[in-house]
Amino acid sequence: MAEIPKTQSWIGELPGTLRMIDQTRLPGDFVEIDCETVQQVWDAIKRLSVRGAPAIGVSAAYGTVIGLQNETSLSRADFDLKLNEVTDHLADSRPTAVNLFWALDRMKNVAGGMTDATPAEVVERLLVEARAIENEDREMCAAIGRFGAELMPDKGGVLTHCNAGGLATAGDGTALSVLFAAVAAGKKIHVFADETRPLLQGARLTSWECQQRDVPVTVICDSMAALVMREKKVQAVVTGADRIAANGDAANKVGTYSVAVLAKAHGIPFYVAAPSSTFDMSLASGDLIPIEERARDEISHGFGKQTVPDGVDVWNPAFDVTPAELIAGIITERGVITPVNAKSVAAMIEPTSGT
Numbered sequence: 001m002a003e004i005p006k007t008q009s010w011i012g013e014l015p016g017t018l019r020m021i022d023q024t025r026l027p028g029d030f031v032e033i034d035c036e037t038v039q040q041v042w043d044a045i046k047r048l049s050v051r052g053a054p055a056i057g058v059s060a061a062y063g064t065v066i067g068l069q070n071e072t073s074l075s076r077a078d079f080d081l082k083l084n085e086v087t088d089h090l091a092d093s094r095p096t097a098v099n100l101f102w103a104l105d106r107m108k109n110v111a112g113g114m115t116d117a118t119p120a121e122v123v124e125r126l127l128v129e130a131r132a133i134e135n136e137d138r139e140m141c142a143a144i145g146r147f148g149a150e151l152m153p154d155k156g157g158v159l160t161h162c163n164a165g166g167l168a169t170a171g172d173g174t175a176l177s178v179l180f181a182a183v184a185a186g187k188k189i190h191v192f193a194d195e196t197r198p199l200l201q202g203a204r205l206t207s208w209e210c211q212q213r214d215v216p217v218t219v220i221c222d223s224m225a226a227l228v229m230r231e232k233k234v235q236a237v238v239t240g241a242d243r244i245a246a247n248g249d250a251a252n253k254v255g256t257y258s259v260a261v262l263a264k265a266h267g268i269p270f271y272v273a274a275p276s277s278t279f280d281m282s283l284a285s286g287d288l289i290p291i292e293e294r295a296r297d298e299i300s301h302g303f304g305k306q307t308v309p310d311g312v313d314v315w316n317p318a319f320d321v322t323p324a325e326l327i328a329g330i331i332t333e334r335g336v337i338t339p340v341n342a343k344s345v346a347a348m349i350e351p352t353s354g355t
Contacts, residue, residue, distance in 0.1 A: 005030075007055050007167050008134075010062055014127060015069045018062045022049045023167055027208040038067030038086050045093040045100075048199065052168020053242040053278055054137045057099030060090045061130035064107045065123060072120040079119040083111055095290045096251055096319050098243040098280045103133055134170045140275040141171030143333035148178030148238065148273055151329065151336065155188040156235035159225060159263075162196045162253035163205035164240025164273065174240040174273040176209060178331060183215050191217040192228055196253060198299045198316070222255050229266040237263045238331075241274040248324030248340035249286025250274070254317050260326040269328035276332055279349045284342075286321035294318050 008020040011034070018035040024047065025031045033049060035041045041063035044050050050059050067086030071079060087104045094100060110129045111122050152158060158179060165176030172180050182189050191210050196202035203219045210217035220228060228234050237259055241250040250256075250272045263270040283289060294316045300308035308314060329338035330345075337344050 005032075007052075007170065008050060008059055008062070010065075010127070010131065010134075014065075014123060016065070016127070018059065018066060020044060020050050020059065021167065023051060023205060024049055026167075027204050035063070035066060038063055038089060041066060042090055042093050045090070051201070052164065052173075052240070053097035053099040054141075054169040054174070054275060055167070056094065056097045057103035057277065058130070058134045058137055058170050060093075060100050061103045061107055061133045063090050064104065065127050065130055068119070068123050068126065072118070072123055074119055076117075076119060079122070080111070083108065094292055096242050096292045099275075099277050102277045106133065137169055137275065137277075138171035140277075140333035141166075141169050141173055141177045142181075144174055144273050144275065144331050145172055145177035145181030147333075147336055148271065148331040149181035149185050149187070151236070151269070151271060151331070152178065152182040152187055152189060152238075153235040157190045157192050157228070157233045158182075159192040159194065159228065159234045159237045159259065160206060161194040161202060161222075161237075161239045161256050161259050163201040163209070165206060165209040167205050167209060168240060173209070174275065174331075175238045176206065178238050178271075178273050179210075179215065180213055183213075189215065191215055192234055193217055193219050194225060194255065194259065195219060195221050196255060197222055198302050200303075201253065222258075225259055226262045226266075229262055229268055234268060236269050236271065238271040238273055241272050241278050241330075242319060243283075243289050244272070244274060244279045244330065244345075245283040245286045245289060246279070246281045246345055247285050247342040248327060248330060248337065248345050249289070249321050250324075250327065250330070251286060251289045251291070251319045251321045254320045257320040257322045257326075260322040264326050270322075270326055271329050271331055272322070272327055273331040276334060276349050279345065281346075281350055286323065289319075289321055291320070292318040 165173035193202040193206040
């Protein structure tokens with residue numbers, strides 16, 4: 001089995017650099033990029049060089065350090081203003097993934113609690129916190145894998161949509177952690193990866209990760225999901241999530257809702273795998289989750305090839321919301337939430353919720 005490179009790494013001490021895999025170049029080219037300014041981190045998140053809610057959160061935490069590490073000569077008052085400027089800018093990169101805001105709030109809370117510290121001391125502590133966020137995410141991925149593996153069939157196909165693997169987190173992923181753990185436990189799992197239009201995260205990234213881990217994988221077009229279910233090639237579905245409301249409604253890459261509806265129609269359990277940091281307990285339902293709309297040319301000129309005539313409208317929401325009633329269980333690092341409703345979510349998440 002090939003060694004799996006880390007999605008992002010902090011290089012050096014202070015001042016340091018955030019190095020990350022440029023996921024827009026996979027699977028054809030493995031390229032790492034170094035971010036030395038907060039704008040470079042913002043750009044990497046916006047253009048999807050780094051993507052996946054947990055990985056975005058980790059990157060934002062390190063991005064906060066990058067934005068402040070050369071500002072230690074400022075007065076503490078000016079430094080605090082700079083902190084707000086940096087975190088506000090990073091928060092503007094993508095609106096749906098709640099881990100982004102969770103990580104930034106955590107960094108601001110750390111700095112806010114150090115009222116008597118110098119800017120240099122604050123930056124040192126923020127780097128410690130960013131590393132803690134990364135390490136905690138790795139541990140959460142492992143726990144999600146352990147809980148989720150028990151839900152997977154001993155033998156059969158499991159469908160996933162988009163990419164919720166190591167590329168989307170600091171560890172083995174959320175949905176893919178479940179599958180990797182199931183395989184490690186001896187289960188004979190065959191992954192069916194939805195292509196995931198328009199940016200093909202399933203075809204480009206999920207299949208690449210499965211290949212790196214020697215896990216059997218078949219890529220299908222999004223429109224083939226119903227057929228593989230009808231032909232009984234799939235016994236379970238598991239996806240990640242970018243934000244989960246208090247009632248269990250889950251936002252994930254657009255097309256996930258369709259897969260959940262199809263799974264329900266075919267009597268196949270549909271699971272969501274996500275850490276507690278992905279829950280937004282301030283939102284009563286998925287109707288309140290902000291949905292990012294991306295550029296027209298991702299559809300009209302996908303990967304440089306024009307496929308839509310000039311002048312024709314294009315709608316490009318990046319996410320959709322799967323209602324809680326379609327979800328058999330939400331797999332978290334604390335256990336599996338089932339049935340999926342406001343009461344069950346609160347019992348698992350709310351006592352120590354950071355949102």
